[in-house]
Amino acid sequence: MAIDSLHGAPLPPLDELMGAARVVSIPTRTRFRGISVREAVIFDAPHGPAEFSPFTEYAFGESSRWLAAAIEFGWGETPAARRDTVDVNATVPAVSAGSVADVLARFPGCRTAKVKVAERGQSLADDVARVRSVRAAMGADARVRVDANGGWSVDEAFSALTALAEFDLDYAEQPCATVPELADLRARLARAGIPMRIAADESVRKAEDPLAVARAGAADLIVVKAQPLGGIAPALAIIEEAQLPVIVSSALDTSVGISMGLHLAAALPDGALAGACGLGTVALLDGDVVADRLLPEGGALRVRRPALDAGALERYRPTPDRERWWQERVSRCHAALTEAG
Numbered sequence: 001m002a003i004d005s006l007h008g009a010p011l012p013p014l015d016e017l018m019g020a021a022r023v024v025s026i027p028t029r030t031r032f033r034g035i036s037v038r039e040a041v042i043f044d045a046p047h048g049p050a051e052f053s054p055f056t057e058y059a060f061g062e063s064s065r066w067l068a069a070a071i072e073f074g075w076g077e078t079p080a081a082r083r084d085t086v087d088v089n090a091t092v093p094a095v096s097a098g099s100v101a102d103v104l105a106r107f108p109g110c111r112t113a114k115v116k117v118a119e120r121g122q123s124l125a126d127d128v129a130r131v132r133s134v135r136a137a138m139g140a141d142a143r144v145r146v147d148a149n150g151g152w153s154v155d156e157a158f159s160a161l162t163a164l165a166e167f168d169l170d171y172a173e174q175p176c177a178t179v180p181e182l183a184d185l186r187a188r189l190a191r192a193g194i195p196m197r198i199a200a201d202e203s204v205r206k207a208e209d210p211l212a213v214a215r216a217g218a219a220d221l222i223v224v225k226a227q228p229l230g231g232i233a234p235a236l237a238i239i240e241e242a243q244l245p246v247i248v249s250s251a252l253d254t255s256v257g258i259s260m261g262l263h264l265a266a267a268l269p270d271g272a273l274a275g276a277c278g279l280g281t282v283a284l285l286d287g288d289v290v291a292d293r294l295l296p297e298g299g300a301l302r303v304r305r306p307a308l309d310a311g312a313l314e315r316y317r318p319t320p321d322r323e324r325w326w327q328e329r330v331s332r333c334h335a336a337l338t339e340a341g
């Protein structure tokens, strides 16, 4: 995907960006996608706090879109909210079945859960046990989803989803890595009479063309994240073009990045959302950069943009070498955005 324009917000000069930047390193409560600390740059920007937190292994090209998103949110306009609250799902990392209740307790009132599966080093039996435990804890009327993060081949996904179908899943998110695999799997499940919706996540946010999966008819719905797609305006444009139901989700951001996702979800027209959004993940972090944390209450988040907490920014300041690493990353991504015009 080409680096998109900043949709209205002019690119601030690098020294202004650097002057507004604070680096933080926040421990996670449970290992999640292999990480136990979440590092981020938080900008104290003119239109409110903004977050830049591409995962550390992401290259500059991809990370530049995350910077464009931070600039849009911190220096540009945010669309009007059409609702006061957004329902969120509980996010269950690849924990043991015995730890499921502890995780769900962090998501009060949530009637939808998304469960990580296909974790490297684990087996299908682990996935089945975890999903069984979530279904048992939440009851028959809850919605339960799984997210494989592209970890299965088509054959593995077919077997796993056949086994997991007894738990009446809402959908399977990114069961396989590529668009042709998703299309193939979807056709095989349909031929076998296994009712299973497929959601595309990585095939939207990490794809050269985020609309290819929709065009190929390879998914029933799309997961959309504001930061990886370059901000709220580009995400809205993708949603409009994809013409598929949407789940807005997090990138395990602090409450600042979550507030951007929340404003994206709140800007959507009625009926665009396919259900509860994956924006409750502040509950998986052991700290934050605001006092008014965006934690789920009654299964939902109240739409708001909390102010930064100066004490927290100081408390979660990382070592000088990590600070320099992130400053360099901001600078490289800023250069990429400057070049892209």
Ligand SMILES: O=C(O)CCC(=O)c1ccccc1C(=O)O
Pocket: 033, 089, 090, 091, 114, 147, 149, 201, 249, 250, 251, 252, 277, 278, 279, 281
């Ligand atoms: O969608 C959710 O429930 C939470 C967000 C989430 O799962 C996630 C968070 C960080 C990176 C990747 C993912 C993902 O959806 O794959």
Ligand SMILES: [Mg+2]
Pocket: 147, 149, 173, 174, 201, 202, 223
């Ligand atoms: Mg996902």
